[in-house]
Amino acid sequence: MATPYKRLDKNQAAVLLVDHQAGLLSLVRDIDPDRFKNNVLALGDLAKYFNLPTILTTSFESGPNGPLVPELREQFPAAPYIARPGQINAWDNEDFVAAVKATGRQQLIIAGVVTEVCVAFPALSAIAAGYEVFVVTDASGTFNELTRHSAWDRMSAAGAQLMTWFGVACELHRDWRNDVEGLAALFSNHIPDYRNLMTSYATLASSK
Amino acid sequence: MATPYKRLDKNQAAVLLVDHQAGLLSLVRDIDPDRFKNNVLALGDLAKYFNLPTILTTSFESGPNGPLVPELREQFPAAPYIARPGQINAWDNEDFVAAVKATGRQQLIIAGVVTEVCVAFPALSAIAAGYEVFVVTDASGTFNELTRHSAWDRMSAAGAQLMTWFGVACELHRDWRNDVEGLAALFSNHIPDYRNLMTSYATLASSK
Amino acid sequence: MATPYKRLDKNQAAVLLVDHQAGLLSLVRDIDPDRFKNNVLALGDLAKYFNLPTILTTSFESGPNGPLVPELREQFPAAPYIARPGQINAWDNEDFVAAVKATGRQQLIIAGVVTEVCVAFPALSAIAAGYEVFVVTDASGTFNELTRHSAWDRMSAAGAQLMTWFGVACELHRDWRNDVEGLAALFSNHIPDYRNLMTSYATLASSK
Amino acid sequence: MATPYKRLDKNQAAVLLVDHQAGLLSLVRDIDPDRFKNNVLALGDLAKYFNLPTILTTSFESGPNGPLVPELREQFPAAPYIARPGQINAWDNEDFVAAVKATGRQQLIIAGVVTEVCVAFPALSAIAAGYEVFVVTDASGTFNELTRHSAWDRMSAAGAQLMTWFGVACELHRDWRNDVEGLAALFSNHIPDYRNLMTSYATLASSK
């Protein structure tokens, strides 16, 4: 009685980046800030690398929540950008849902701040609407480990696939031969240990 | 094959606060006392804010377990208050179940001390009785992380939704435009990081 | 679509204590030794208090695994005691299964050392044989948190109820009025914080 | 409504060791290196001890990922060894799948680096292909606990059995009497606490 493998496909997937705003980021305390910043930018980079349709959305960005972090804005200058006027669950915003539908994709890769609200609510709504949902857990942040694990449990029980940015990149890429340099650059830029491996390798290889 | 989203609705939800008693609180060691006190009072505040029917209950309050913490008593002077004469599972007390039924609500938000008993037992009973159950994990405390995760596993497997007070408030509110000031006050009073964002914002905005 | 509540009943439950042996206990490092010793003895005490049929079993006790801890032996001098000649899964031993059947109980409360073997194997076998299984997680020990959580996941996925000794005692007792002093003594002997509450209460009450 | 026990059988199981390469190991930070090395070699030793068909595979071993750790290579000089030219998911490599099929086994014991990719991807593919999958969590490593628990959740939800090397060995062996010395040697070589028990026992026994 086998279980079908819900596998990411770069031709079927879209990325939803929800509420990575400068103010809200001060609420994130379940992941170290250096690591969290790196994870979010890595997710942005991989979305670009795989040319995945990407949607940006924010909540009340003119108030204390603050603006979208500029790096994400710069990564996706042409992406749909929905500054929600009040809806907490992005899926309650018609423009957002329309933008998702417009991608024509059935696999949604979601990350955001904070996990149990800005990620979990649209994730649960999307599952209910028939999408396959992949939560990027390490590019989503929240108050502490207790809130994180509560949110994970709720999303997992509803059928969400819990993944991390590295797993997403690997599952999308399928085969190194599709582009060795591109994937290696992505890893080198966002995994210090991998960068060190490449540095040592390149130095030694070039010294032959 | 989508999963229906069990989503909190302020017109369908009631709150059950179980055994937050002064003596029993000394047993809670899986959450720091400053944070736990804040979480419990935040849950009380949101129950009032959303006008949710709320039921208080205690176990053996004249003995070592001690009285209900006065802040909760003061928050809900008119709420049904069931001082159980002996039943450990509040759902075994007919007055309690009658009070729940009298609310006419089908979504039960439950928190209490200790998690694996005072929360888990009525949660499991309520699910068996056909209710939708939402456990507020961060307003529920227990001896240590091992007991917490055992209790979570049992409740989750039975279909309980694990949430935290912030997620509950956000899911009930739906849209900031319903009342920006009210929700902001709730967050400012119970999330120091959010209060700081508001302080900085207000100061700068007023200095224009 | 409610889930039936698998609820412990003192007339339907039996206790299986598997391989709490002096040598094997040195392998347990996921729980502090003072706490673990207390949890195991608390489980023994509650089994006696509720007159639950209890079965003791050991693995290779004449070798390095060492003898059953004497306190358990003394608590249950008349209990079935199966010193297994070699079977790692106690359920593979016919005498053990016969002893379980002889209790006539359908709810099995299991604890042992180490969790992923001596507990998980008979738990999975018992579930497959149609029993309801309740694992006492805090009276079961193993090498570290990684091995613990792997074992919990496997047992939970198969339908085992993860509980702790305090939850087991409370679920079996149902109502303080069945015997206030007996349950209070159990808690006072095994929960230092509860003992302190009782000490303060009794001192103040007697000083009136 | 009992759940069938997916139980390892030494006549039905094969072992897949995926990408334990000298370079990739520097990415593993969720398990202490001394412990991780020991766990991986213990898994290798038990595969040999039980004569389980074992398959080795690597990813890009001529580049920064580095060669397979020599100890594993030496343990299995005659095992199928698939140096994948590019496929990230080993199951995408036809030679690998052919080697699995050639074992004639339906139970696959999988470990590798990193957990959420090199283990999870073939695990999910194998489940989808109808195999029973047993993940050896403590012989699989990844970046941190967050990535580990995301990977565990995804695999467990799909039906993988999460186990550790000690549990695998015990479930395969079934009964100490099948070979006391062999199993004891395995434990003595890889569990320092068990070795100490044996040392004390042997010393005292020989001093009689």
Next chain:
Amino acid sequence: MATPYKRLDKNQAAVLLVDHQAGLLSLVRDIDPDRFKNNVLALGDLAKYFNLPTILTTSFESGPNGPLVPELREQFPAAPYIARPGQINAWDNEDFVAAVKATGRQQLIIAGVVTEVCVAFPALSAIAAGYEVFVVTDASGTFNELTRHSAWDRMSAAGAQLMTWFGVACELHRDWRNDVEGLAALFSNHIPDYRNLMTSYATLASSK
């Protein structure tokens, strides 16, 4: 060869609160925000309770560092308030040093954000100037435990006394009989466990 006891005296001590600003507080990650907020306000309350001369100072409060948290401002409306135009070490600001001298006190109780800069720099300067320095470690926050312990080591090696707000209050008060109610109120407002003890005691005492 006894060591003189550097003991706080309410007639010799002053309090310096350095840079508890709404923006800078988002940098504090070595203490949970609920606990940290409580500790800082507790220190403010004790300074008022013991009528200790108190000095407030901020760094660049019109910029991103943000304003002093309003609660502190409200607690000390008449206190010297030095908004430093640029000096990072408050002791480099002449007005600040003059305010300290004007108190006529030789014992300086210091807390601030962040520990290794805003606390350590004036602490080291004050010691060099001949003052006795008492650092309130739990009302001082910084990036993480590594930065905290580096700062503690440097200050301790220079002769600073590391204390916490509760110890400071107790050492200043000397004897409960000086004012039982006042000290009890301070503890009840800032130590949830103590408040619970008082609630249980008062309830039981009043029920006689």
Next chain:
Amino acid sequence: MATPYKRLDKNQAAVLLVDHQAGLLSLVRDIDPDRFKNNVLALGDLAKYFNLPTILTTSFESGPNGPLVPELREQFPAAPYIARPGQINAWDNEDFVAAVKATGRQQLIIAGVVTEVCVAFPALSAIAAGYEVFVVTDASGTFNELTRHSAWDRMSAAGAQLMTWFGVACELHRDWRNDVEGLAALFSNHIPDYRNLMTSYATLASSK
């Protein structure tokens, strides 16, 4: 340039147990309650075993702080017992200091609740009065690790020797041959791992 070894001597040492009261114990959260209770009773047992003069003292025991834990009272029925009327630092109480002097001992072994107040204050006073002070860190409890380490730093800098009950017992005993059975019983009663070693040894030795 050697440092003299401040070594405990059973003919020169006295034990001071400060404020181990049922209410105050609920404040102790830096040590697990099962372990802490065991450590305190172990210290009591060793004080009796070595016939060390022992002094008990409490703070406000008729109020919320609660009575001395009964076990200590029973261990030392004839010991000086100073119920302080208000002094927070026990050394400020003349009866307490007189009782210390009456022992004629120059080495003071101190433990109590909470560490930074009830232990640190008399420890610092005693050092200033010329005594050698040995703090039993694991029989002294406080709010959290931050308060503990601040207190340790202050006491250590003043010259206190930080020890634990096991080290105190070993340093006092000097040589197992002085009484093998007595010391072994002390360890067996308070160190589960040691008890297990003795159980395995005795079982095997008696089976010869």
Next chain:
Amino acid sequence: MATPYKRLDKNQAAVLLVDHQAGLLSLVRDIDPDRFKNNVLALGDLAKYFNLPTILTTSFESGPNGPLVPELREQFPAAPYIARPGQINAWDNEDFVAAVKATGRQQLIIAGVVTEVCVAFPALSAIAAGYEVFVVTDASGTFNELTRHSAWDRMSAAGAQLMTWFGVACELHRDWRNDVEGLAALFSNHIPDYRNLMTSYATLASSK
């Protein structure tokens, strides 16, 4: 009896970066790699910002230890670069000591990999040679917390000042007015929380 404040002065300080090599970095496990990389580059940036004489040195860079991380090399193309032929303690290398002397500075800021060797050895030698030594603890990495704290204890006892890069930058800068933009850029580039504060501030300020 005041202690002189050993205070960093940008005209008296030099920076020594010891063995931050691509291979050796895989040994660093006491700090998360994302954070550690950031800390090291922050130290490099501040050395450049304050125009501090900086010396680079490596150990056996042609072997497994690997090359200096390229970023540091690029930051300091003209700095003295001593590739040590074998000396483990950089101070044993005459060229290195000569380079230090040539700076004419008496305050040495040291960081490296691993802490207890590559940092501690030259730090202890430099102190013995009469220099003031400031260890940048968060830009120095080692195997685990146990090795870190042993190394810190040894260096601190010898008189080294334990600091972190942020404290070093602040102590060198003295006054924001010396260059607000430069220091702010340094912080924005290496402290995500500070960058967020600046983003929110700038957005709001510009919206006036």
Next chain:
Amino acid sequence: MATPYKRLDKNQAAVLLVDHQAGLLSLVRDIDPDRFKNNVLALGDLAKYFNLPTILTTSFESGPNGPLVPELREQFPAAPYIARPGQINAWDNEDFVAAVKATGRQQLIIAGVVTEVCVAFPALSAIAAGYEVFVVTDASGTFNELTRHSAWDRMSAAGAQLMTWFGVACELHRDWRNDVEGLAALFSNHIPDYRNLMTSYATLASSK
């Protein structure tokens, strides 16, 4: 005012291995068993590698404490071996002190089980006798972190140098050129990450 550097010299150092016995090792819970075993054997290997005079001693090895671990016995078949008849502090045993004197060394490298007794007592005695003492903290084990840090504080305050086996090896070796292969083998055998670096390097170097 420089501090002399107490630097290990292979011609002045001896190694004391105290009570690494099979039974006592079950008490060690502050270090993971796989890591601890590796650290102890690494210390033994380095003692042999540098031909340091080494002394073995045990406490009551015929009882529950168990025999010296066989690996150490085999490493040093000709070393002085003092099975102490009862003295807890090895320095109280005349044969042990005589063996130390017979080495003619003034630098003593000490490790043992448990840290606060078997290591701290002889360390403090040796310092008092005029020796330079170097404690190998990671080859010394104890009950938990609290007991460890108490022991470290006491030893450090008395002047002991806290080191780890890797630091000891590096300080003794001074210069890789004295013997590259020997030191590399020591590291490869006891540092998995270093072994991996060497494997990758050798593979790539040989592929040229």
